[in-house]
Amino acid sequence: MCGICAGIGSENQIEKVVRGLKKLEYRGYDSCGLAYINETKNLEIVKCVGGTENLENRIDKTDFSNVVIGHTRWATHGTVCEENAHPHISFDGQFAIVHNGIVENFEELKKQVDVQLKSQTDTEVLVNLICKQSGTTLEKICNACQKVVGSFAIALIENGKDEIFFARRGSPLWIAADEKGVFAGSDISVFDKNFKKCFCLEDDEFAVASLKKVEFFEKNCKKIEKKSISVENVDFFDGFSDEQTFMLKEIKEQPIVLRKTCFNLFSSLDDAKICELKKFKKFHFVACGTAYHSCLMGCQFIKKFCKKQCEASVASEFRYADNVLSKNCLYVFVSQSGETADTIASARLVKDAGLSVMCVTNEPYCTLNSLADFVLPTFAGKEMAVASTKAYTAQVFSLLIFALRLGGETIQNTLKDFVQAFDCEFDVDKLCQLVLASQKVFFIGRGQDYVSSLEAALKLKEIAYINCLGMPAGELKHGTLALVDEKSLVVAISTQEKTKKKIESNILEVQARGGKVALISNLEHNVDVDLKLTLPNFEEFLMPIVSIVPLQLLAFEVCQRLGFDPDKPRNLAKSVTVE
Ligand code: M6R
Numbered sequence: 001m002c003g004i005c006a007g008i009g010s011e012n013q014i015e016k017v018v019r020g021l022k023k024l025e026y027r028g029y030d031s032c033g034l035a036y037i038n039e040t041k042n043l044e045i046v047k048c049v050g051g052t053e054n055l056e057n058r059i060d061k062t063d064f065s066n067v068v069i070g071h072t073r074w075a076t077h078g079t080v081c082e083e084n085a086h087p088h089i090s091f092d093g094q095f096a097i098v099h100n101g102i103v104e105n106f107e108e109l110k111k112q113v114d115v116q117l118k119s120q121t122d123t124e125v126l127v128n129l130i131c132k133q134s135g136t137t138l139e140k141i142c143n144a145c146q147k148v149v150g151s152f153a154i155a156l157i158e159n160g161k162d163e164i165f166f167a168r169r170g171s172p173l174w175i176a177a178d179e180k181g182v183f184a185g186s187d188i189s190v191f192d193k194n195f196k197k198c199f200c201l202e203d204d205e206f207a208v209a210s211l212k213k214v215e216f217f218e219k220n221c222k223k224i225e226k227k228s229i230s231v232e233n234v235d236f237f238d239g240f241s242d243e244q245t246f247m248l249k250e251i252k253e254q255p256i257v258l259r260k261t262c263f264n265l266f267s268s269l270d271d272a273k274i275c276e277l278k279k280f281k282k283f284h285f286v287a288c289g290t291a292y293h294s295c296l297m298g299c300q301f302i303k304k305f306c307k308k309q310c311e312a313s314v315a316s317e318f319r320y321a322d323n324v325l326s327k328n329c330l331y332v333f334v335s336q337s338g339e340t341a342d343t344i345a346s347a348r349l350v351k352d353a354g355l356s357v358m359c360v361t362n363e364p365y366c367t368l369n370s371l372a373d374f375v376l377p378t379f380a381g382k383e384m385a386v387a388s389t390k391a392y393t394a395q396v397f398s399l400l401i402f403a404l405r406l407g408g409e410t411i412q413n414t415l416k417d418f419v420q421a422f423d424c425e426f427d428v429d430k431l432c433q434l435v436l437a438s439q440k441v442f443f444i445g446r447g448q449d450y451v452s453s454l455e456a457a458l459k460l461k462e463i464a465y466i467n468c469l470g471m472p473a474g475e476l477k478h479g480t481l482a483l484v485d486e487k488s489l490v491v492a493i494s495t496q497e498k499t500k501k502k503i504e505s506n507i508l509e510v511q512a513r514g515g516k517v518a519l520i521s522n523l524e525h526n527v528d529v530d531l532k533l534t535l536p537n538f539e540e541f542l543m544p545i546v547s548i549v550p551l552q553l554l555a556f557e558v559c560q561r562l563g564f565d566p567d568k569p570r571n572l573a574k575s576v577t578v579e
Pocket of ligand 1: 288289290291292334335336337338339340343386387388389458459462574575576
């Protein structure tokens with residue numbers, strides 16, 4: 001679950017590759033590093049624990065290289081330390097490699113290569129396996145890759161040579177070429193804005209890039225001609241100015257994102273498409289993390305507006321479950337990145353069964369979209385912070401519009417008025433103080449508010465490291481109420497008239513046990529609480545988009561006050577590209 005980037009060309013590639021790595025840090029930031037061929041044609045390695053800012057401090061600014069490979073790591077094999085950071089070199093110092101993926105049979109291959117390893121990584125085994133094969137460098141790589149069980153995208157350089165070798169199985173790898181050279185990376189955001197055409201390396205394909213060109217090969221080393229892809233509508237995102245954190249920036253962008261979604265979605269969901277999708281009798285949503293919460297919300301909308309059966313599954317469960325797949329069902333895979341391993345594997349499973357796949361993604365050129373019969377794009381723009389905020393509201397809003405269109409509801413004007421009025425201004429100071437003064441935090445709600453409680457709890461755990469729980473309000477007294485005491489805070493979300501009285505009862509039950517209560521609601525409630533955060537009033541089905549914003553801000557504020565980095569929470573990566 002890492003990012004790789006590589007450049008070869010007439011200009012100095014070091015800065016370009018570091019800049020590419022910065023854009024890939026969403027794939028992991030435990031450590032990072034570069035390998036390059038220096039001006040005397042020798043292999044140099046610079047690596048460090050932590051993000052690219054640490055790497056920049058280690059690089060000699062006067063160094064020049066035409067041939068550079070780089071890596072940003074999320075640890076899978078071995079702890080976070082410099083020895084385990086990529087690039088890794090072969091025992092003879094001849095080859096350096098960066099790798100994204102997992103070599104599943106690395107213990108077995110380790111015995112085969114039989115060399116003293118410096119790290120605990122599967123990648124060091126792989127570079128030594130390559131080194132020990134016979135033939136040209138390309139043949140060595142092809143042979144070694146045949147022996148690997150697992151996934152990989154690799155870039156490899158050789159001491160003294162102006163070439164970069166690439167291979168891929170399972171993990172994404174994009175390559176762009178022009179008169180200045182060849183550039184490659186785990187996603188296309190690493191390319192300069194001017195790159196209009198690029199190549200997507202497919203599974204079991206190989207590439208060799210030199211200063212002037214790139215050539216492609218099959219696994220038997222036979223040369224192949226590959227068609228380039230025209231790239232459009234990519235958010236290359238170049239804004240690394242550090243005025244504010246990405247998370248706060250992205251929370252504040254939500255009004256614009258909703259306006260864009262409203263404007264664009266009515267055209268992507270044309271009548272013919274809606275007519276085609278209406279034939280499905282059932283829907284099954286599949287995703288991970290925050291995107292799974294969007295799925296739960298999507299299910300509520302489908303049931304409400306389309307009166308059709310709908311269920312949602314966590315992708316890591318779906319892919320190993322005894323699913324009863326049906327041709328009457330539309331399988332919907334939701335993912336910000338479109339690169340989440342479990343979601344992709346689940347979509348493949350449905351695709352392989354010959355059934356219909358719809359993907360709701362935020363990255364137009366992602367792996368998930370390549371499996372889709374129908375793509376519903378979200379218009380959140382590049383999301384950099386690990387904690388998903390604007391992508392979540394974009395997903396929820398898109399799924400709402402999808403359900404409304406499918407259900408034949410014509411409420412375009414309501415939506416237009418909503419996006420004009422929607423803003424993100426909430427004072428969460430008092431709520432933040434209550435959270436910081438509590439030992440336990442529970443978010444409760446019913447129906448759509450239950451889903452929001454799950455999402456609120458995930459945000460607070462993820463960036464503020466607070467052990468909290470989101471749960472259905474009605475479930476409290478089936479066990480969890482035993483945890484509630486005077487050190488507990490229960491945050492109740494209430495946006496639906498039909499469950500308003502029920503939430504009030506739940507609040508009284510918490511208070512009877514000495515627990516503090518914060519109520520987040522747009523409704524008139526007849527109950528005394530420690531804090532009421534009043535939400536602006538919109539149609540009930542729009543309230544999940546409104547109520548989540550103060551809860552995103554809450555997580556952000558608590559995180560800041562505890563002195564943590566909201567953009568790069570510990571142990572996590574934005575895109576979970578391994579199982
Ligand atoms: O890129 P995806 O939407 O597939 O990512 C799914 C989850 O990994 C992601 O939503 C994760 O839970 C977020 N970090 C939550 O804020």
